[in-house]
Amino acid sequence: MIATAFAERNLKEILRDRLNMLFGFGLPVVMLILLSLMQKKFLGTEGIFSLENFVPGVAVFGLTFISLFAGVLISNDRDSSFLTRLFTSPLTGFDYIIGYSYPLLPMSIVQSVICFLTAVFLGLSISINILLAIVTLIPVAFLFISIGLMMGSLFSVKQMNGVGPIFINVVLWLGGIVLPVEKIGGTFQMICNALPFIHSVDLARAALDGNYSAIFPHLLWVIGYAVIIFILAVILFKKKMKG
Numbered sequence: 087m088i089a090t091a092f093a094e095r096n097l098k099e100i101l102r103d104r105l106n107m108l109f110g111f112g113l114p115v116v117m118l119i120l121l122s123l124m125q126k127k128f129l130g131t132e133g134i135f136s137l138e139n140f141v142p143g144v145a146v147f148g149l150t151f152i153s154l155f156a157g158v159l160i161s162n163d164r165d166s167s168f169l170t171r172l173f174t175s176p177l178t179g180f181d182y183i184i185g186y187s188y189p190l191l192p193m194s195i196v197q198s199v200i201c202f203l204t205a206v207f208l209g210l211s212i213s214i215n216i217l218l219a220i221v222t223l224i225p226v227a228f229l230f231i232s233i234g235l236m237m238g239s240l241f242s243v244k245q246m247n248g249v250g251p252i253f254i255n256v257v258l259w260l261g262g263i264v265l266p267v268e269k270i271g272g273t274f275q276m277i278c279n280a281l282p283f284i285h286s287v288d289l290a291r292a293a294l295d296g297n298y299s300a301i302f303p304h305l306l307w308v309i310g311y312a313v314i315i316f317i318l319a320v321i322l323f324k325k326k327m328k329g
Contacts, residue, residue, distance in 0.1 A: 142290030160238025
């Protein structure tokens with residue numbers, strides 16, 4: 087009951103920040119519309135610039151803002167001494183982490199649904215694979231939530247203002263969202279393939295394309311990173327609690 091009340095409070099805090107909510111939910115939609123207009127007018131409708139190819143990347147890009155929501159919320163609670171007062175409650179360290187992450191998961195799903203609905207409005211063919219792509223984005227959302235929890239445990243609010251944009255750009259460029267990584271190749275491609283972001287995008291692309299055999303290799307990368315980062319976030323948060 088206490089953990090549920092804590093989760094509800096966190097949801098209200100996130101929804102209260104209307105400017106960040108506007109950017110988090112609106113920017114991916116605007117990006118999707120602009121890319122769609124560009125590819126229809128200048129680039130054609132096939133290949134890497136097809137709607138089916140860049141929609142999953144934009145959906146993953148939208149989840150970076152979920153990381154920022156989590157990171158800013160935790161760092162703000164730390165800086166305002168809210169957590170210090172809350173430590174008198176019977177909540178455990180794991181309860182705190184669940185309380186912060188629980189409200190973000192449904193928000194992640196809603197954000198993914200909005201991206202794909204926008205894509206359908208722009209011309210994406212309706213199929214069962216859209217639903218599958220949204221489902222495959224759930225472990226991706228857990229990955230980004232875990233990253234946000236870790237950042238919130240490490241950085242202050244002022245530091246998050248600098249770390250956040252850097253993180254968004256890392257995902258944008260190393261995730262193969264704005265440029266095909268395989269066209270660059272070399273060391274850059276090796277670095278991208280070693281990180282979970284490009285696997286997150288390729289996971290959603292494989293699901294949307296109906297390439298079911300390609301889903302599981304990318305899914306294992308995403309889940310592996312998510313579990314490791316979540317464990318690190320719990321350890322770091324508990325360390326901050328003791329401090």
